[in-house]
Amino acid sequence: MSPRLSAPNPQLNELGKIKHFLTLEGLKNHHLTEILDTAESFINPNTNEIKKVPILRGKTIMNLFFEPSTRTRTTFEIAENRLSADVASLDIATSATKKGESLLDTLWNLQAMQADMFVIRHAESGAAHFFAQHVAPHVHVLNAGDGQHAHPTQAMLDMFTIRKHKGDVFDLKVAIVGDVLHSRVVRSQIQALSILEAREIRVIGPKTLMPTHPEAMGVHYYDNIEAGLDDVDVIIMVRLQNERMSSALIPSEKEFFKLYGLTEKRLALAKPDAIVMHPGPINRGVEIESAVADGPQSVILQQVTYGIAVRMAVMAIIMSNAAQLAQHKSEQASLELEIDSELESKLDVTQKPTRSEEA
Amino acid sequence: MTELNIDANQLLNTICEKLQSRPIMQKDPKMVGIRTGGAWVAQKLHEQLNMESPLGILDISFYRDDFSKTGLNPTVKPSDIPWEIDDQHIILVDDVLFTGRTVRAALNEIFDFGRPASVTLVTLIDRKGCRELPFQVNVTGMEIECHKTIKVSGPDPLLVSLVEHSEEQA
Numbered sequence: 001m002s003p004r005l006s007a008p009n010p011q012l013n014e015l016g017k018i019k020h021f022l023t024l025e026g027l028k029n030h031h032l033t034e035i036l037d038t039a040e041s042f043i044n045p046n047t048n049e050i051k052k053v054p055i056l057r058g059k060t061i062m063n064l065f066f067e068p069s070t071r072t073r074t075t076f077e078i079a080e081n082r083l084s085a086d087v088a089s090l091d092i093a094t095s096a097t098k099k100g101e102s103l104l105d106t107l108w109n110l111q112a113m114q115a116d117m118f119v120i121r122h123a124e125s126g127a128a129h130f131f132a133q134h135v136a137p138h139v140h141v142l143n144a145g146d147g148q149h150a151h152p153t154q155a156m157l158d159m160f161t162i163r164k165h166k167g168d169v170f171d172l173k174v175a176i177v178g179d180v181l182h183s184r185v186v187r188s189q190i191q192a193l194s195i196l197e198a199r200e201i202r203v204i205g206p207k208t209l210m211p212t213h214p215e216a217m218g219v220h221y222y223d224n225i226e227a228g229l230d231d232v233d234v235i236i237m238v239r240l241q242n243e244r245m246s247s248a249l250i251p252s253e254k255e256f257f258k259l260y261g262l263t264e265k266r267l268a269l270a271k272p273d274a275i276v277m278h279p280g281p282i283n284r285g286v287e288i289e290s291a292v293a294d295g296p297q298s299v300i301l302q303q304v305t306y307g308i309a310v311r312m313a314v315m316a317i318i319m320s321n322a323a324q325l326a327q328h329k330s331e332q333a334s335l336e337l338e339i340d341s342e343l344e345s346k347l348d349v350t351q352k353p354t355r356s357e358e359a
Numbered sequence: 360m361t362e363l364n365i366d367a368n369q370l371l372n373t374i375c376e377k378l379q380s381r382p383i384m385q386k387d388p389k390m391v392g393i394r395t396g397g398a399w400v401a402q403k404l405h406e407q408l409n410m411e412s413p414l415g416i417l418d419i420s421f422y423r424d425d426f427s428k429t430g431l432n433p434t435v436k437p438s439d440i441p442w443e444i445d446d447q448h449i450i451l452v453d454d455v456l457f458t459g460r461t462v463r464a465a466l467n468e469i470f471d472f473g474r475p476a477s478v479t480l481v482t483l484i485d486r487k488g489c490r491e492l493p494f495q496v497n498v499t500g501m502e503i504e505c506h507k508t509i510k511v512s513g514p515d516p517l518l519v520s521l522v523e524h525s526e527e528q529a
Binding site: 034037038040041042043044045046051052053054055316317319320321323324327 | 418420421422426427428429430431433435436437438439441467471
């Protein structure tokens, strides 16, 4: 595609590789597959252990959490430590911004502390994009959840979990049950599943928790969970986002469980080897029955472990792409220099011996 | 440029003979091959020496010293060391010892797993004269000068050929 015909994706560098990780929108299958493959290389296939590696030694990563989070923040910190980066986590909700400092001043101050990457969680949609627009060229931004917009690393760890259990996302039937309207996780999951060409994506839940036109996202809507779960390979449960609901959209949690809660009986409608996922935190007895959450088809805790490897992969790839871009630019520069000096000294005919590959 | 085939089996036999006379062979040593070429060689040696404990594989991609230049190796896979490294006598196998940088990376990774009792370095070929780090091989199949290039392909059959450049031709 000609760069003139389309606005450049702010997430990609001049070589079309990921520079910031803000959303899955606009990314290609190969970008996602590279993340999944790289994540695989961090996990010992026999023990599921994730070993510490030295590739980001000397790099500083700052976690800026403007919104509370336990799981995401902790797995990011562990992932950063396993890559040997220097890590600083800032609970911004309780710091400088409270003293009247603007977001940009905070950002520039942290950048002056030699940050190479920011991991940002914010209650406002678009916060990570805003940061990405204002950071220095060598600094990278990773979205750890912004408002109702996107949570791309969560979606990628879900894809990784599916791939681990089903071999491939391609050709699977996936049902997402619950609060689709308020969930940034679901938005990113639907994008990821579409990019990786899942056969069918279904969303299940009451109309009040759905966008006006769910079909516009390329999904099939079911208000009846029994019909929606029929013959699916993967069930993703999401919690009610009470903190993002401005009015009562469901009669009660009890009522919700009665109509949409995942029980053993309902799980039996899916394929016998279907897996049950949940991005957490789970609300037992609201969207999922304990017998299912702790049952043999549940992969909820594996998702958490895989989250470390997937976040390591995203950060490693971003830094790797930056290194390759810098190398590419310096090669271009030296090529131009060579051409210049060749023109200047046409008499010089000595040639360097070609260096061939070492075995 | 000339290309000369080398009998890989003969190199493997030479290494096995030399290894068998070493005292560590009586101490239940553990063998580790460096992916990719080193793993092929290690597989053959492991079989030929009838070693009891399973073969370990190291992928040193995350330990290379040129990440800031070349980035990640897209074919990186997890290392697989199926036993504890602590207090073990390790036989570290690679196809070619050249600059020594791969061995540096491999040793760093091994020491991240634990503290071995000893490490013996075995390579099919020692490409001498261009070392950039102070390493030397303990057991090797053959030595060549570093202006010659070696091509190793495998795993089955394991093929080794010598590529000779002469600067005058360039």
